[in-house]
Each structure stands twice: as structure tokens, then as C-alpha cells.
Amino acid sequence: MVAIDLTDVTKTYGDVTALQSVDLTVEDGEVFGFLGPNGAGKSTTIDILLDHARPTAGHAEVLDMDAQDETVAVRERTGVLPERFGPLGEMTGRQHVEFTVEAKNADDDPGRIVERVGIDHAADRPASGYSKGMTQRLMLGMALVGEPDLLILDEPTTGLDPNGARQMREIVRAEAERGATVFFSSHILQQVEAVCDRVGILDYGNLVAVDSIDGLREAAGTTGEMTVTLDTVPDRLGDEISAIEGVTSVRVDGYSIVAGCENPAKAAVVEACQQAGATVENIETSEASLEDLFAAYTGGA
Numbered sequence: 001m002v003a004i005d006l007t008d009v010t011k012t013y014g015d016v017t018a019l020q021s022v023d024l025t026v027e028d029g030e031v032f033g034f035l036g037p038n039g040a041g042k043s044t045t046i047d048i049l050l051d052h053a054r055p056t057a058g059h060a061e062v063l064d065m066d067a068q069d070e071t072v073a074v075r076e077r078t079g080v081l082p083e084r085f086g087p088l089g090e091m092t093g094r095q096h097v098e099f100t101v102e103a104k105n106a107d108d109d110p111g112r113i114v115e116r117v118g119i120d121h122a123a124d125r126p127a128s129g130y131s132k133g134m135t136q137r138l139m140l141g142m143a144l145v146g147e148p149d150l151l152i153l154d155e156p157t158t159g160l161d162p163n164g165a166r167q168m169r170e171i172v173r174a175e176a177e178r179g180a181t182v183f184f185s186s187h188i189l190q191q192v193e194a195v196c197d198r199v200g201i202l203d204y205g206n207l208v209a210v211d212s213i214d215g216l217r218e219a220a221g222t223t224g225e226m227t228v229t230l231d232t233v234p235d236r237l238g239d240e241i242s243a244i245e246g247v248t249s250v251r252v253d254g255y256s257i258v259a260g261c262e263n264p265a266k267a268a269v270v271e272a273c274q275q276a277g278a279t280v281e282n283i284e285t286s287e288a289s290l291e292d293l294f295a296a297y298t299g300g301a
């Protein structure tokens with residue numbers, strides 16, 4: 001089974017193109033991170049999967065069903081944490097979960113769910129008085145009801161404290177182990193890297209990359225910084241290193257040369273130091289930050 005299959009999906013709102021000819025396949029059981037800057041089209045994609053919006057062109061399937069024609073069946077097997085939700089009513093958190101259990105004809109224990117998402121201490125208070133993070137946790141709990149085959153989480157860590165973000169990651173992993181597919185939108189790359197098998201990056205409605213984070217790093221060629229500490233820094237060494245292909249920046253910091261460079265250039269940097277007559281005392285390298293990677297794919301947005 002394919003969990004999500006978008007074929008040539010375009011969505012326009014008047015003059016705005018929210019999605020442009022997007023093709024995307026998410027396999028059953030994958031944890032897929034959907035990344036992109038503000039306004040990239042992430043929520044629009046999710047709206048189409050859940051038939052809250054109709055594609056202007058193209059076709060969307062969810063769990064091998066037509067997202068627009070078999071909406072009820074799709075929603076029965078899908079748990080959703082939406083990005084936007086209205087204020088909750090006077091019912092308690094526990095009652096909200098109980099209501100969802102009944103509506104989905106599921107047999108989950110509401111007490112177990114509120115505990116799992118960390119709101120058991122407040123489960124018997126009206127949910128209308130919950131903080132943003134508590135509301136987010138409750139909505140996640142409601143999404144988990146009925147062991148859905150597909151979890152769609154739109155910006156799930158918004159409003160969560162670090163513990164909440166960690167619990168969210170643990171829940172995503174546990175759901176994936178159970179066999180669910182998780183489709184997780186975010187612009188926080190660290191969250192995505194921590195849990196996702198693959199990521200897709202949207203930019204202005206275009207799907208610009210789909211790969212593992214390591215694969216994206218390699219393809220972007222953004223391989224980070226290397227710091228070479230020497231016994232002495234000969235004159236002109238900085239200029240010589242700047243001229244090496246694949247070196248993007250050079251600065252001298254005391255007895256260290258700090259070079260931004262792609263992997264293949266690293267050996268040439270060390271060689272240049274030695275040829276200039278310096279003794280290499282230490283070498284440290286760091287990978288491109290996730291922010292660098294994101295910027296590489298989204299034009300620095």
C-alpha cells in the first residue's frame with residue numbers, strides 16, 4: 001500500500017500558486033518530514049489530503065483511496081493534528097478524547113491516551129482553559145485514537161516545551177513501530193531530522209527535493225567547516241586556500257585556519273598548509289548545519 005500519492009498536483013488561490021505540479025509518494029510505514037518556509041504550501045498539501053481543499057489540477061490518493069472522492073473512508077483511517085483549530089469547548093480534556101473514541105468507534109482507553117500525551121493531571125479540567133501547549137497535546141491525543149494507519153501532523157511541536165517536543169518524537173517513533181505512516185510538517189529541521197526516514201522540501205509550491213537528510217546534505221554539497229590548527233600561519237596561506245576549488249570561505253583565527261568547504265576540498269586545504277611550510281597540529285571538521293541545508297534548498301528563505 002502507498003500511504004500518500006500526489007500526482008501532478010497544482011493548487012491556485014486566485015493569483016497565488018500554492019502548489020505547482022507536485023509529485024510525491026510516501027510509502028506505507030514511513031516517517032516522512034514535510035519541510036518548507038512559511039507559505040511554501042505545506043498546509044495546502046495537507047488540506048488536499050483531507051479534502052479541505054480541492055486541487056486545481058492533478059490527483060491525490062491517501063491509503064490507496066481517492067482523497068477527494070473517498071473522504072470519509074480516508075478520515076476514518078487517518079489521525080490528524082491540524083495546524084489551525086478553533087477554541088475547545090467546555091468539555092474536559094478526557095471528555096474530548098472520549099468523544100473522539102465514540103465518533104471513531106474505537107476502543108481506546110481515554111485515561112491511557114491523556115497519560116500518553118502528558119495531560120493526565122489536567123484531564124478533568126475544561127479544555128477551554130488549557131494553555132496552547134496543553135491544547136496541542138490534547139489534539140495529538142485525539143489524533144492517536146483508533147490506531148490510525150496514517151498520522152498527519154501539521155507543525156506538531158508548535159507551542160510545546162522541550163519535554164513536550166521530546167514526548168512528541170517518542171510518540172511518532174512508537175506509532176511508526178506500530179506500523180503507522182507518519183506525515184509530519186515542520187519548519188524546525190532538528191525535529192524532522194530526529195524522527196524522519198525521508199524529508200521533502202517545498203519552496204514556493206515546488207517540491208525541490210525528496211531524500212534522507214544525509215542524502216540532501218550530500219546533494220547540496222554543503223559540507224561545513226574545517227578548522228586546521230598550525231604551529232605558524234605563513235603569509236598568503238589564507239589566499240592560497242581561498243583559491244582551492246570547493247572552498248567557500250577562509251578566515252585566520254590565531255594559529256587556526258577556518259575554511260568553509262565541500263568534502264573533496266578538505267584534503268587540498270591540509271596539503272596547502274603543509275606545502276606552505278606549516279606543521280598541522282590539529283584538524284576539526286563540522287557538518288553543515290541544518291539551517292545551511294534548509295537555506296541551500298530554499299534560496300535562503
Ligand SMILES: Nc1ncnc2c1ncn2[C@@H]1O[C@H](COP(=O)(O)OP(=O)(O)OP(=O)(O)O)[C@@H](O)[C@H]1O
Binds near residue numbers: 017018036042187
Ligand atoms: N484559502 C486561501 N486563500 C488564499 N490564499 C491561500 C489560502 N490558503 C493558502 N493560501 C496561500 O497559499 C500559499 C501556501 O500557503 P500554506 O498555508 O499552504 O503554506 P505553509 O507552507 O503551510 O506555511 P506556514 O509554514 O506559514 O504555515 C501562501 O501563499 C498562502 O498565502
